[in-house]
Amino acid sequence: MKKIPPLLLLLCVSLSAHPVRIDAGKLVADARGQIGATLAYDSAYRRLSYPNGDVPLATGVCADVIVRALRGQGVDLQKLVHEDMTKNFARYPQRWGLKKPDANIDHRRVPNLMTFFTRAGNALAVSANPRDYRAGDIVAWNLNASGVLPHIGIVSGQATADGEPLIIHNIGGGAREEAVLFRYKIIGHYRLR
Numbered sequence: 591m592k593k594i595p596p597l598l599l600l601l602c603v604s605l606s607a608h609p610v611r612i613d614a615g616k617l618v619a620d621a622r623g624q625i626g627a628t629l630a631y632d633s634a635y636r637r638l639s640y641p642n643g644d645v646p647l648a649t650g651v652c653a654d655v656i657v658r659a660l661r662g663q664g665v666d667l668q669k670l671v672h673e674d675m676t677k678n679f680a681r682y683p684q685r686w687g688l689k690k691p692d693a694n695i696d697h698r699r700v701p702n703l704m705t706f707f708t709r710a711g712n713a714l715a716v717s718a719n720p721r722d723y724r725a726g727d728i729v730a731w732n733l734n735a736s737g738v739l740p741h742i743g744i745v746s747g748q749a750t751a752d753g754e755p756l757i758i759h760n761i762g763g764g765a766r767e768e769a770v771l772f773r774y775k776i777i778g779h780y781r782l783r
Contacts, residue, residue, distance in 0.1 A: 612663060612782040614726025614747075620662030621655055621744045621758040624765035628654070631762045640693045641669040652742045652760050653698045656728060659744060659758075660782075671697040671706050681705065700740035704730050707780040714779040723755045723771060723779070730778030741774065 624647075632649040642661065645654065657667045675682050675691035683701040696702050707713060707728065714727075723729065725747030733739040743759030750756070750769045758767050 612660075612665070612726070614724065614783060616663055617659050617726045617782070618744060618747050618758070621659040621765070622746065622767065623662075624655055624658055624760075625758070625767060627765070628658075628760060629764040631760055631764065635695055638668070638694045640672070641666050643668055643694070649764075650760060651698055653700055653703055655758060655760050655765055656703065656742055656744060657697055667703070667706070668693060668697040671702055674706055674709065675702070678709070681709065700730055700742045703728075703742060704740070704778045704780075707778070707782070712780045712782055714781055716776045716779050718772070720749070720753050720755055720771065724781065725755075726781070726783070728778075728780040728782065729757065729771065729776060730780075731774035732777050733774050740777065742778075743770070745771070 627647050628650055630649040631651060632645070633651050636645055638644065644650075644658065644661075647658075650658075660667055672691055672693040675696055679691060682696075682705050683699075685701065686699075714722075717723075723745045725745055727745040729743055729745060731741045733741050741759065741761060743757040746756040746758050746767050748756045748767065754769050755771050756767050757770050758765065759770070760766070761770070
């Protein structure tokens with residue numbers, strides 16, 4: 591019998607009778623579909639509807655690329671992260687001075703997504719080998735030496751002429767597909783299937 595990946599099992603349990611299968615190709619297509627639609631970067635706190643809340647598509651942060659791509663497969667990270675944080679708040683980073691989860695912002699914070707994916711059993715080893723990164727993988731980076739500027743994106747399945755996988759992300763000018771995999775220090779690598 592084939593073993594069920596941990597995130598898939600968590601998603602099936604969390605979504606009750608609605609089993610979800612993560613399709614890497616669709617995840618990439620849904621991330622790529624944000625290019626030209628998400629044109630700006632805006633980290634302002636906003637009140638969101640719950641579940642399935644989102645900021646306007648024309649803007650967002652790096653985590654919104656992941657959240658929106660997964661929603662294309664019926665997976666609501668806002669709900670999943672909020673539910674896990676409600677039950678396990680102390681296991682999540684305590685960087686923002688919160689006393690309890692906040693469904694408006696928690697799923698939009700890279701350290702929370704990293705914690706959620708790790709808790710779901712989807713963490714892989716960080717590697718300097720480009721062949722270790724597959725289409726649909728999620729990668730997190732630290733953008734500065736102080737360690738307080740995390741970033742996240744999706745491996746696109748396209749690569750440079752020398753084999754470096756391209757990343758779909760929003761680092762400041764809207765959703766883009768670029769060769770940035772090894773530009774910053776990689777601090778997390780996740781596979782959701």
